[in-house]
Amino acid sequence: MSFCTAINCMDGRVQLPVIKYLQNRFNVEFVDSITEPGPNFILARQTDVGLMLSILKRLKISIEHHGSIGIAVAGHYDCAGNPATKEEQTIHTRDAVRYLKRRYKDIDILGLWVDENWEVSELSLDDL
Numbered sequence: 195m196s197f198c199t200a201i202n203c204m205d206g207r208v209q210l211p212v213i214k215y216l217q218n219r220f221n222v223e224f225v226d227s228i229t230e231p232g233p234n235f236i237l238a239r240q241t242d243v244g245l246m247l248s249i250l251k252r253l254k255i256s257i258e259h260h261g262s263i264g265i266a267v268a269g270h271y272d273c274a275g276n277p278a279t280k281e282e283q284t285i286h287t288r289d290a291v292r293y294l295k296r297r298y299k300d301i302d303i304l305g306l307w308v309d310e311n312w313e314v315s316e317l318s319l320d321d322l
C-alpha cells in the first residue's frame with residue numbers, strides 16, 4: 195500500500211478534488227487527510243499551539259506508520275476558515291510548506307490551490 199498526506203481544509207467541496215489530484219501526483223493508492231478550517235493559515239501563523247501539536251501528531255502517524263511519500267498543503271477559493279485572497283493564501287501556503295520542510299527534509303512537500311471550479315493546481319512557491 196502506498197500513501198501520501200493532504201493537509202487540507204475541512205470544507206467538503208475540496209476533499210475529492212484534492213484526493214484525486216494527489217493520488218495521481220504522487221502515484222499512490224491512498225491519501226491520508228488532516229483537515230482543519232484554513233490549515234494553510236494555521237501552519238503559517240503557528241499561534242495555536244494545541245492545534246499545531248494535533249496536526250503534527252497526525253502528520254507523524256501518516257509518515258511513520260503509513261510511510262507517506264509526500265505532503266500537500268491546500269488552500270481554496272471561498273474558504274470560511276481563511277477568507278483571504280488567492281494571493282494572500284498563496285503566501286500562507288508557502289509559509290506552511292516552508293515550516294513543514296524544516297521538520298521533514300527528506301519528503302516531497304508541495305502547495306495546492308483549489309479554484310472556484312474546484313480544480314486543483316500546484317503552486318510555484320520558490321519564486322515568492
Ligand SMILES: [Zn+2]
Pocket residue numbers: 203204205231232270272273274275276
Ligand atoms: Zn476552507
